[in-house]
Amino acid sequence: MIQVAVMGYGTIGSGVVEVLETNRERIRRKTGHEIAVRYILDLREFPGDPHEALIVHDFSVIEKDEEVGIVVEAMGGVNPAYAFAKACLLAGKHVVTSNKALVAAHGTELLRIAGEKHRNFLFEASVGGGIPIIRPLTQALAGEEILEISGILNGTTNYILTKMDREGQAFEEALTKAQELGYAERNPEADVEGYDTCRKISILTALAAEREVNYEEVSTEGITHITDTDFRYAKELGTSIKLFGSSRMENGRASVFVCPMMIGPDHPLYSVSDVYNAVMVRGNMVGTLMFYGSGAGKLPTASAVAADIMEAACHMEDHIPMGWSDEKQVLSPMKEQRFRYFIRFSGSASEKLPDVEAAFGKVRAAELPGLDEFAVVTGEMTESRYQKLAAAFGDIRQMIRAGEIIC
């Protein structure tokens, strides 16, 4: 019998309890252990809840109970999640979390302590919700040199962009709808500004590079400036716009960025819609892989937490080598990255296109009726070259980076 404590009885925490109950027999058979929830830590009371008797308000009860072998951190945020997770590891307990903010900010230290204590700090659910991505990256692809990871890692923004794409909604309208449905928070900043995606791609990059990635150094651009007009051009060009978290790795250097990307139908992530997430991985031998599924939601995320609990249960006395070292991964600056660029210029194409092509080279152009503007997609160039060329044009209304497949 392995005793588990669940910290945080919100959506994820209650989902974990539900998954452990629903699949109890299967989990027992696969791990050889009965997994029992002994405590649920939450500040609130839950009168009438079937697990009311397990609720505790004092973390030290969990920390001090030597029978608790595995602690699930499902509180979210960095504080007090960090202090609690660290204390649990130091007390010799395994810690499983779904909290990307915690992992991105303190993963290096928590992984180190886990190693020193011969325990495990596991976080499959922190990226891609129910999608198995961390385990494949660290196990099935352990022998690969990872060249690129690109993901649609945030369900809220993907839902908003899908609504804009399919129904021609403006950003604000789609955001309001997402909030009504509970897909977006009242304060949507972490999602729509790309901060959530930034933490997730930083975690994936750190796993692939086996070095610490400072998420604060990652160039991060959200979707608040994307308009319905952009999507009208996207339709005209046979493309779509998605919020990408990407890293490209070469010769020990990594470049990591979060930004909206215009991609064509040949891109594996093109058809990932609504609240779904997907992660594309390119390895030097295996080529392109994609992992797709529910990136959030109570039960999918809880399922990933349960898989980590099972893994910990099978390794109660040993540390599974995984994660990254204290060494810092050097990140290439964004200005060295190469993209195509979707650019909207005010004025008419017939008049200005020659100037645009004189500067940017051969482009693909599109015009929409009734707008005093036109758009182009350039060939590939570095970000610094784009910035330099764009500075000479005073009439740029929009720029969205584009994949290589659409020209």
Add this chain to the structure above:
Amino acid sequence: MIQVAVMGYGTIGSGVVEVLETNRERIRRKTGHEIAVRYILDLREFPGDPHEALIVHDFSVIEKDEEVGIVVEAMGGVNPAYAFAKACLLAGKHVVTSNKALVAAHGTELLRIAGEKHRNFLFEASVGGGIPIIRPLTQALAGEEILEISGILNGTTNYILTKMDREGQAFEEALTKAQELGYAERNPEADVEGYDTCRKISILTALAAEREVNYEEVSTEGITHITDTDFRYAKELGTSIKLFGSSRMENGRASVFVCPMMIGPDHPLYSVSDVYNAVMVRGNMVGTLMFYGSGAGKLPTASAVAADIMEAACHMEDHIPMGWSDEKQVLSPMKEQRFRYFIRFSGSASEKLPDVEAAFGKVRAAELPGLDEFAVVTGEMTESRYQKLAAAFGDIRQMIRAGEIIC
């Protein structure tokens, strides 16, 4: 230092040697072991090959060399692969294979021997080439009750169907093209008749059910009867046609089948084209996941073999619990399965549609100009009900099972 023998120096075998060399340093760092190829077993000579000195023709050299800890079986076919793999396990060596025919026919016994000998019989590369699917099924999704697995598991047929879909080619024309490109064998039967897919879905089902699945009991229909006319209707209906290997599991019963399926753009497998493979998994908690990548090819498949070699290297003295038991999985008969049906009738819709709807209920109908026929997509019904209803119509030209998303 761990000594490896590679049996079969064809596409996969030579790919394995290449991956182990190219990613040698990474593999050493991750496993803590130097992995060295000591023998390559092949009947042929390879004069001038950089590994010529490693070639042996006599299996007993490998079997008897106690320093060989891991044997890669990349010969294909059941004989002598089966005898060699079994002998290696009995001699206390780990066996890694990419051979679905071997795993489908003798996996139960080889897994049992591996367990008894505290060794591992690993076969990630036998399904989906480089796509990590077996490890996620047995590890990341270990706690899930798997409800459905549906895959596009054969790159050759997917290439042919993609050509028919996009370029309006006839089956024979697309097959010839696939043969020219080396995607299809001179004798394409195993691919186009669905036998290859049948073995792969049987393996995946056995892993999910943890019981032996007899692939000979799986209802298997290939793609040789699919015509360009079917694809013209598919376009008209906004659908596509893919060769599915599927299993649906409920209450300890499994139904497993291989057949062409008409699916709409909302299906996760709709956009899987060319030689790519993908596996969709539906779990009771995690919902729908999809794993996508190169289902065949030298290096992707070899990459999956290398991952298995690394796993064996990390567990040289212990058996990783995985696979299935000797117990036989009961398979539900095909006639109990429920599908929608795409049916082409000779004659005109205006004349015959009332009769069709009187029998099959409300349908979605389509007609193509210049053909004395029409097509319908029915609502969902069991296969036995379809068979009974269809028997009353003497003018059915084609039937393709359809997913639930297109009516």
